[in-house]
Amino acid sequence: MAVGTRDALIxxxxxxxxxxxxxxxxxxxxxxxxxxxxxxxxxxxPTKEDLGTAxxxxxxxxxxxxxxxxxxxxxxxxxxxxxxLHIFRxxxxxxxxxxxxxxxxxxxxxxxxxxxxxQRFFDMQLGWLTRTLEHGIKRxxxxxxxxAKHKAFLLLSILEGSSFINWATKAEDPISPSVVRLIxxxx
Amino acid sequence: MAVGTRDALIxxxxxxxxxxxxxxxxxxxxxxxxxxxxxxxxxxxPTKEDLGTAxxxxxxxxxxxxxxxxxxxxxxxxxxxxxxLHIFRxxxxxxxxxxxxxxxxxxxxxxxxxxxxxQRFFDMQLGWLTRTLEHGIKRxxxxxxxxAKHKAFLLLSILEGSSFINWATKAEDPISPSVVRLIxxxx
DNA sequence: GACTATCTACCATGTGGTAGGTAGTATTTA
DNA sequence: TAAATACTACCTACCACATGGTAGATAGTC
Numbered sequence: 001m002a003v004g005t006r007d008a009l010i011x012x013x014x015x016x017x018x019x020x021x022x023x024x025x026x027x028x029x030x031x032x033x034x035x036x037x038x039x040x041x042x043x044x045x046p047t048k049e050d051l052g053t054a055x056x057x058x059x060x061x062x063x064x065x066x067x068x069x070x071x072x073x074x075x076x077x078x079x080x081x082x083x084x085l086h087i088f089r090x091x092x093x094x095x096x097x098x099x100x101x102x103x104x105x106x107x108x109x110x111x112x113x114x115x116x117x118x119q120r121f122f123d124m125q126l127g128w129l130t131r132t133l134e135h136g137i138k139r140x141x142x143x144x145x146x147x148a149k150h151k152a153f154l155l156l157s158i159l160e161g162s163s164f165i166n167w168a169t170k171a172e173d174p175i176s177p178s179v180v181r182l183i184x185x186x187x
Numbered sequence: 188m189a190v191g192t193r194d195a196l197i198x199x200x201x202x203x204x205x206x207x208x209x210x211x212x213x214x215x216x217x218x219x220x221x222x223x224x225x226x227x228x229x230x231x232x233p234t235k236e237d238l239g240t241a242x243x244x245x246x247x248x249x250x251x252x253x254x255x256x257x258x259x260x261x262x263x264x265x266x267x268x269x270x271x272l273h274i275f276r277x278x279x280x281x282x283x284x285x286x287x288x289x290x291x292x293x294x295x296x297x298x299x300x301x302x303x304x305x306q307r308f309f310d311m312q313l314g315w316l317t318r319t320l321e322h323g324i325k326r327x328x329x330x331x332x333x334x335a336k337h338k339a340f341l342l343l344s345i346l347e348g349s350s351f352i353n354w355a356t357k358a359e360d361p362i363s364p365s366v367v368r369l370i371x372x373x374x
Numbered sequence: 375g376a377c378t379a380t381c382t383a384c385c386a387t388g389t390g391g392t393a394g395g396t397a398g399t400a401t402t403t404a
Numbered sequence: 405t406a407a408a409t410a411c412t413a414c415c416t417a418c419c420a421c422a423t424g425g426t427a428g429a430t431a432g433t434c
Contacts, residue, residue: 005413005414019294019296020210020295020296021210021211021293023207023210023211023293024210024211024293024296027389027391028388028389028390036413036414036415037414037415038390038391039391039393039414039417040415042390043412043414046391048390097291097292101351102292104284104292104352104355105284105288105289105292106207106210106289106293108206109206109208109211109212119355119356119357122355122356123356146365150360153349154345154349156352157347157348157349157351157352159348160344160347160348160351160352161345161346162344164288164292164347165291165347167291168287168294168306168309169313173337173340175344178333179374182369182373182374186369192379192380215423223381225424226380226382226383226425226426226427227379229425230378233425234424235423235424
């Protein structure tokens with residue numbers, strides 16, 4: 001199946017990236033995991049960089065879609081942020097690191113295009129969080145406090161950081177909605 | 188210089204690990220950076236795993252020493268935690284990731300001994316934070332709130348997460364003491 | 375004479391990537 | 405409609421190079 005193989009490659013490679021990292025997974029690993037020969041992977045993704053960028057681009061698209069969905073389904077800031085928390089958490093559920101976090105860790109060993117995508121990904125998430133918080137501040141749903149941008153930074157920090165700690169210590173200590181509320185209302 | 192070389196190797200390799208990751212730096216890179224032949228590195232650290240564990244062990248020692256110093260110099264919880272914040276921040280100042288975070292990212296591609304050290308490192312930091320907070324709760328310096336363990340988890344999450352975000356977005360948005368106080372007093 | 379720190383010269387293996395072939399499926403053309 | 409053509413997805417068999425690691429020599433130091 002044509003499209004199926006490509007999807008399987010992206011999906012499997014994404015998992016590898018989010019457990020081992022970009023450098024530490026090879027076409028050989030991927031070949032074995034998907035059940036296709038190494039050379040056939042090159043047919044779909046001529047270089048590893050192509051594969052890497054495809055993974056991140058697809059992921060960014062997915063997140064963008066989620067953002068739209070959240071905005072459509074939730075009117076209030078807190079609801080939107082809790083929905084974001086939810087998708088962030090469930091994405092890490094299968095014992096996976098956040099994709100952008102995993103990439104960030106080996107940033108300066110990545111090809112330029114992937115470095116740029118990683119940065120773009122972070123900027124996009126921070127941007128959405130900031131805009132969402134600003135919206136809430138303007139509507140007086142939440143206090144301004146230290147500002148939308150700073151709150152966004154804190155929220156994403158907690159989510160990324162907790163993922164890493166849980167992953168490394170094999171704990172399951174998800175961030176709760178009350179933490180989100182603490183930051184949003186008191187930071 | 189005998190001891191100097193070993194130290195230079197550990198120091199340079201630590202920097203490489205905290206920018207590229209363990210897998211993505213090679214003995215060749217290290218050789219070039221230190222100005223010594225590849226084979227000579229093997230004289231000091233027979234295997235890469237030896238080098239990796241030496242780096243982490245030395246780092247853990249350093250942190251342990253810092254913890255003692257903090258306890259000696261600061262009587263109150265808030266002071267101790269702010270001192271911790273300070274060393275964490277200054278360690279990330281030169282555009283470096285937290286060592287344990289960088290390792291965590293490629294955890295399942297690491298040799299077992301390094302996986303265990305990484306986990307031990309996190310446990311140690313969480314342990315110290317938890318004990319410090321418990322101490323403060325017993326002395327009524329801070330409220331119990333969601334508990335010492337949970338506060339410790341949040342604090343370390345914020346520190347780790349913010350390091351990654353700053354590193355990836357090339358921003359300089361350090362966590363302020365007021366954030367520590369927010370968590371400690373209101374979480 | 376043993377030990378330490380370094381070197382040159384290797385080696386086996388794994389890496390991303392290429393060349394070229396085969397079978398099946400569309401697409402064009404006589 | 406039938407034959408020729410092109411395209412897709414996969415394959416086997418390579419290649420150059422980088423990887424971590426070893427053998428063995430040399431020179432200086434305890």
